Structures are given as structure tokens and as C-alpha cells.
Amino acid sequence: MQSDLWLEEKYKNFIGYRYKINKTLFSGKSEFQSVDVVETEGLGKMLLNDGLVMVTEKDEFVYHDMITHVPMFTHPHPENVLIIGGGDGGTAREVLRHKSVKKCVMVEIDKMVVDACKEHIPQTSKDLNHPKLELIIDDGLEYVKNTTLKFDVILIDSTDPIGPAAPLFNSAFYQNVKKCLTSNGIVVSQGESVFFESHMQQVLLGILGEHFSKVSIYNYSNLTYPGGLWSFTYASDTLDPIKNFNEARVTSSNLKFNYYNEQIHRAAFALPSFMKAKVQHLLKN
Amino acid sequence: MQSDLWLEEKYKNFIGYRYKINKTLFSGKSEFQSVDVVETEGLGKMLLNDGLVMVTEKDEFVYHDMITHVPMFTHPHPENVLIIGGGDGGTAREVLRHKSVKKCVMVEIDKMVVDACKEHIPQTSKDLNHPKLELIIDDGLEYVKNTTLKFDVILIDSTDPIGPAAPLFNSAFYQNVKKCLTSNGIVVSQGESVFFESHMQQVLLGILGEHFSKVSIYNYSNLTYPGGLWSFTYASDTLDPIKNFNEARVTSSNLKFNYYNEQIHRAAFALPSFMKAKVQHLLKN
Numbered sequence: 001m002q003s004d005l006w007l008e009e010k011y012k013n014f015i016g017y018r019y020k021i022n023k024t025l026f027s028g029k030s031e032f033q034s035v036d037v038v039e040t041e042g043l044g045k046m047l048l049n050d051g052l053v054m055v056t057e058k059d060e061f062v063y064h065d066m067i068t069h070v071p072m073f074t075h076p077h078p079e080n081v082l083i084i085g086g087g088d089g090g091t092a093r094e095v096l097r098h099k100s101v102k103k104c105v106m107v108e109i110d111k112m113v114v115d116a117c118k119e120h121i122p123q124t125s126k127d128l129n130h131p132k133l134e135l136i137i138d139d140g141l142e143y144v145k146n147t148t149l150k151f152d153v154i155l156i157d158s159t160d161p162i163g164p165a166a167p168l169f170n171s172a173f174y175q176n177v178k179k180c181l182t183s184n185g186i187v188v189s190q191g192e193s194v195f196f197e198s199h200m201q202q203v204l205l206g207i208l209g210e211h212f213s214k215v216s217i218y219n220y221s222n223l224t225y226p227g228g229l230w231s232f233t234y235a236s237d238t239l240d241p242i243k244n245f246n247e248a249r250v251t252s253s254n255l256k257f258n259y260y261n262e263q264i265h266r267a268a269f270a271l272p273s274f275m276k277a278k279v280q281h282l283l284k285n
Numbered sequence: 286m287q288s289d290l291w292l293e294e295k296y297k298n299f300i301g302y303r304y305k306i307n308k309t310l311f312s313g314k315s316e317f318q319s320v321d322v323v324e325t326e327g328l329g330k331m332l333l334n335d336g337l338v339m340v341t342e343k344d345e346f347v348y349h350d351m352i353t354h355v356p357m358f359t360h361p362h363p364e365n366v367l368i369i370g371g372g373d374g375g376t377a378r379e380v381l382r383h384k385s386v387k388k389c390v391m392v393e394i395d396k397m398v399v400d401a402c403k404e405h406i407p408q409t410s411k412d413l414n415h416p417k418l419e420l421i422i423d424d425g426l427e428y429v430k431n432t433t434l435k436f437d438v439i440l441i442d443s444t445d446p447i448g449p450a451a452p453l454f455n456s457a458f459y460q461n462v463k464k465c466l467t468s469n470g471i472v473v474s475q476g477e478s479v480f481f482e483s484h485m486q487q488v489l490l491g492i493l494g495e496h497f498s499k500v501s502i503y504n505y506s507n508l509t510y511p512g513g514l515w516s517f518t519y520a521s522d523t524l525d526p527i528k529n530f531n532e533a534r535v536t537s538s539n540l541k542f543n544y545y546n547e548q549i550h551r552a553a554f555a556l557p558s559f560m561k562a563k564v565q566h567l568l569k570n
Contacts, residue, residue: 006301014327016291018301042299059480059513062557195344195508221506221513223480228344228506228513259557267555270548272347273541 007038009053011226012196017053019043025120030112032164037120043223045121047088049113050163053224055088057123062222064124065260066268067232068094070218071153071186073249073265074241078152079103082180084140085165085190086157087113089125095155096130097255105134105151107143109164141167144176152182156189161200169200171207178211186236191217193227194275201231205282208235215284216241218268219275220259229272240285242269292323294338296511297481302338304328310405315397317449322405328508330406332373334398335448338509340373342408347507349409350545351553352517353379355503356438356471358534358550359526363437364388367465369425369453371442372398374410380440381415382540390419390436392428394449426452429461437467441474446485454485456492463496471521476502478512479560486516490567493520500569501526503553504560505544514557525570527554 009017020041028035036048044057055063068091072078079102081095087108095104106128108114114137117125128135136143140156154177158165167173168189177187187208192200201217208215212235219231234241247262271279294302305326313320321333329342340348353376357363364387366380372393380389391413393399399422402410413420421428425441439462443450452458453474462472472493477485486502493500497520504516519526532547556564 008301008303012327014305014325016293016301016303018293018303020299040299042297061559219506221504223513225513228508228510256558258559261555261558261561263555264557267552270546270552272544272549273546274346274543276546 007048009048009051009226015226017224017226019046026116028112028116030110032110035110035112035116037116045123047113047117047121049159052160054159055090055121055124056224057121059223060088060090060124061258062220064090064094065257066218066220067091067155067157067188067190069257069260070232070241070265070268071155071188071234072098074239074245075152075184075186076246076249080149080151081105082151082154083107084144084154084156084158084168085109086155088117088121089114089128091155091157092130092133093124093127096127096132098253101132103132103134105136105149107136107138107140109137109139111137141173144173144180147180149180150182150185151180152185154181154185154187156187158190160192169204169207171210174207174211184236184238186234186239189233191231191233193225193230194272194278195227195229197227198275198278201233201279202282204233205279208233209282209284211235213237213284214240215282216269217271217279217283219271220268242266292333294333294336294511300511302509302511304331311401313397313401315395317395320395320397320401322401330408332398332402332406334444337445339444340375340406340409341509342406344508345373345375345409346543347505349375349379350542351503351505352376352440352442352473352475354542354545355517355526355550355553356440356473356519357383359524359530360437360469360471361531361534365434365436366390367436367439368392369429369439369441369443370394370450371440373402373406374399374413376440376442377415377418378409378412381412381417383538386417388419389417390421390434392421392423392425394422394424396422426458429458429465432465434465435467435470436465437470439466439470439472441472443475445477454489454492456495459492459496469521469523471519471524474518476516476518478510478515479557479563480512480514482512483560483563486518486564487567489518490564493518494567494569496520498522498569499525500567501554502556502564502568504556505553527551
């Protein structure tokens with residue numbers, strides 16, 4: 001007899017997203033959160049933290065392309081990259097495709113996420129042993145406070161501002177992020193959804209505006225994040241993601257992406273009017 | 286005691302979208318489909334045909350802005366507009382905001398949808414008695430076959446290619462649509478989702494390519510359509526939606542939209558690479 005097993009992600013107490021699963025591959029409880037990897041019927045393998053869908057094999061390329069390649073192709077020559085979070089490995093995988101990169105440091109707080117993805121989701125974790133990658137299991141908050149290294153691009157690949165990622169939505173954290181950036185540095189952060197989390201977008205953009213002279217937000221859509229339109233914030237003191245974007249660098253890289261391309265880079269910064277009304281006053285260019 | 290009532294839209298037999306509902310406002314079965322209007326906890330009132338979410342008050346502006354204003358601002362002076370489907374009234378509402386419009390004909394097959402929305406969802410149906418609107422309850426297939434009228438813009442505001450809308454995904458239908466267009470006419474059609482329905486997008490673009498010399502597809506994201514990225518197809522013999530788009534017409538219209546704006550118009554045609562790979566060979570410009 002075929003089993004009929006479903007998992008459900010509740011959102012805002014009035015929406016539920018259900019996915020049919022074939023089997024559970026991993027289920028654990030770390031010091032920080034519950035961690036589950038399941039094999040779904042239609043979306044490939046899926047990672048959940050505290051019951052929230054983080055990654056599926058079917059659509060992870062959308063998120064990982066957009067967090068990575070927008071800043072990596074805006075910066076003229078990114079050599080040193082820092083990832084805070086990103087335990088599934090997908091962001092590191094995309095960063096490491098850029099030939100200019102000499103070193104990528106990834107600081108993930110939860111070893112269980114890394115280990116579960118290494119064992120069960122090679123699609124995202126396949127480059128976590130890459131020679132240019134330094135993987136540190138530590139609190140990103142502490143890392144940016146204490147390190148003396150400087151980075152060209154910093155990617156805040158975090159969960160929502162509940163659970164272990166909550167302190168990342170904070171001005172003191174971004175003061176330290178700025179300290180870790182080179183003068184042409186760029187920081188991109190997971191920026192939530194405009195439909196239901198526009199307040200959090202405003203908080204994050206406000207914090208970035210305290211520390212950086214260029215602040216933007218850009219959108220993408222994947223299959224599994226509640227609310228359809230999701231975003232990343234972008235901040236830098238010198239590099240504007242549109243004016244300083246050199247399309248020729250994408251072409252000459254000879255890299256092919258499933259989601260990202262030159263047109264998508266520019267288009268992602270076009271904001272729907274209802275989103276403009278909520279965040280435009282917080283943008284700086 | 287508070288009731289805990291949820292409805293579920295199943296998609297592809299492996300995803301379920303659940304919405305908490307406060308009460309059912311209407312529930313009927315027409316000659317064509319089941320028709321339900323419910324009041325949800327978080328998304329306002331919601332229309333469902335055959336159990337599939339068509340419209341919610343919270344996000345209907347996304348769909349209605351994008352089906353309407355992209356062609357209406359590409360055409361230099363749309364006077365006569367035909368809507369096939371669109372029983373909730375949201376598309377007609379947006380068409381009728383354009384001052385150039387002299388007449389809008391709307392042909393909806395299912396009177397029950399119109400009546401239920403008139404009674405329960407004034408947000409979308411409020412202009413269904415507008416003096417410039419001629420609302421015809423009839424089969425759109427028959428209407429475009431038989432009418433001698435010509436239109437500047439035709440909007441195929443249909444459900445998915447199952448149920449009553451199935452014959453609209455068909456070459457004979459578009460041959461008649463073309464017959465009903467002026468020489469500068471534009472037809473825009475509900476174009477499904479790239480994640481799971483790219484075959485249907487290919488079929489539709491292929492049909493449009495048989496009849497029109499300019500064929501495009503553009504994307505949007507709302508809250509409630511499964512798969513995140515949804516699309517509209519665009520076809521015309523003369524007007525390119527980017528090259529012939531005159532941004533000044535948007536500004537001078539003095540209209541304000543919740544989703545649509547000049548930047549979104551252009552950005553919507555930027556296709557993610559995985560979508561390009563599936564449809565680019567079918568586009569014509």
C-alpha cells in the first residue's frame with residue numbers, strides 16, 4: 001500500500017502549504033532548531049528548519065542565483081567573499097563558480113544543517129569541501145565582531161528573523177558587517193516578502209541606511225516561499241547595483257545560470273508600486 | 286467556540302494550498318463549474334472555480350494590473366477592448382480606468398460567476414454596470430467567431446486549460462481573435478506558470494506564432510497562484526511591448542496602480558534563464 005504522507009508549513013496562522021513526501025531522510029533537533037530533510041513527491045529533496053521550508057531541489061537555484069550573482073557581477077573583481085548562514089551550501093556553490101574568487105569564508109551556526117545537507121542534499125552541498133572554502137561552525141554575529149579579515153562581498157543567507165537568525169536583523173550586526181567590508185564592498189541579505197513582511201523589510205532597509213550610502217532591494221519568485229514575491233536587500237558605500245553593473249562581465253564569465261541573467265539583474269530592481277510605497281523612502285542611491 | 290475551517294487547493298497531487306476561512310458566502314454549481322465565494326482569515330474574500338483560487342481581495346490587483354495595463358499602455362490609443370472571461374470584473378474595472386476607452390465588451394460564459402461576484406466581491410465587480418461596458422453572457426469562442434466588431438485590445442482572462450476554458454487554448458480560437466483585432470491590435474492571454482506548466486506555455490506561444498508576427502511572454506507574481514512565477518502571453522502584428530512602449534503615456538494618464546508602473550512594464554519581459562530555454566525559440570519580435 002502506498003503511504004500518503006504530507007508535511008505542512010503554516011504561515012501567519014491562516015495559510016498552510018502542504019507537500020506530499022515519500023520519505024523522511026533526516027530528522028534532528030540541534031541546539032538551535034529542528035532540522036529535517038525529506039524527499040518530496042514533486043519538488044525533490046527538501047530541507048526544513050523549525051518546520052519552515054528552506055530549500056528544495058526543484059527551485060533552490062532561484063534563491064541561490066539571486067543572492068549570489070547580483071552582487072558578484074556588480075563588484076568589478078570580488079576576491080574574498082563571506083557567507084553568514086547558508087548551511088545547505090547552495091550559496092557557496094554559486095560563489096565558487098566565479099573565477100575571481102580567491103577565498104570564500106562561510107560561517108554557519110548550526111553544524112546539524114551542514115551535516116544533514118552534506119549527507120542528503122549533494123545538489124546544494126557538493127562544494128562544501130572546495131579548497132577555496134573555509135567553513136566555520138560559529139555564530140556569524142561573533143565572527144563579524146572578531147575577525148580582522150576584509151571581504152569584497154558579504155552574503156547574509158539567513159532564515160527569517162525568528163529563531164537563530166533574529167540577531168542578524170540588527171544595527172550592531174551591520175556595523176560589524178561594514179567593518180568587515182572593503183571600501184568597495186557589498187552586502188546582500190535575505191529580505192523577506194513584501195506581501196506580509198514589509199515591516200521587517202522597512203526595519204532592515206532602515207538599518208542598512210544607517211551604515212551605507214547606497215541601499216536597494218530587489219525581488220525574485222520561487223516555488224516554495226510563502227507570499228510569491230521575495231526579496232534581497234543590497235547595500236554598499238560605492239557601488240550601485242544598476243549604474244555600476246557591467247553586463248559584459250556576465251558574458252565574458254562564460255557562466256550559465258538557471259535563473260540569473262543580465263536582464264533579470266536589472267529587472268529585479270523594478271519594484272511594484274505597492275512595494276515602492278512601503279520602501280522607496282528608505283532606498284538610497 | 287471559534288470554528289477552525291480551512292479550504293484546500295490541491296495542485297499536481299503533491300502540493301496543497303490551505304486557507305483558513307471565516308465563512309462561506311456563496312456556493313453553487315453552474316452548467317460549467319462549481320463556484321464558491323468565501324471570506325478568508327487573511328486574504329479577504331476569495332473566488333474559487335472548481336476549487337481553484339481565482340481571485341482574492343488581497344492580491345487580485347497584481348493579476349488585473351498586469352493583464353490590462355501592459356497592452357493598454359503599449360497600444361497608442363485603445364478605444365475598443367474585448368475581454369473574454371474575467372467574470373469577477375477586475376479586468377473590466379482596470380480597462381475602464383483608461384480615458385481613451387470608448388467601449389469595453391466582456392464575454393463571460395458563466396453567469397453564476399458574475400452574479401456571485403456582483404453580490405459578494407464589489408472590490409472586483411464594482412464597474413460591471415459601467416455605461417461603457419457591454420457585458421455578454423456567452424461562449425467567448427462563439428462570440429469571436431460571429432462578431433463583426435474590431436477591437437484594439439483583446440484580453441483572454443481565462444482559467445486554466447481544463448474545464449470551460451480548455452477550447453481557448455486552440456489555434457482556431459486565435460484565428461478568430463485575430464479577425465476581431467484592428468491592424469494595430471494586441472491580444473494578451475493568461476499564460477500559466479513556467480515551473481509546472483511550461484508545456485502549456487509552449488503550446489500557447491506556438492499557436493500565437495501561427496497568427497501573429499510579434500509574440501512575447503511576461504511574468505508576474507501574486508500570493509495565491511501555485512508555482513510563484515505566472516505569466517501572460519502577448520501577441521500583435523505591429524506593436525512590440527518594449528520598443529513601442531511610450532512611458533510618457535503612463536505618466537500623462539495620471540493613473541496610479543498598486544502593482545503596475547513603467548519599470549515593471551519593462552522588467553516583466555525579462556525572463557529567467559530556465560524559462561528562456563523553454564520558450565525563447567517561440568518568441569517573435
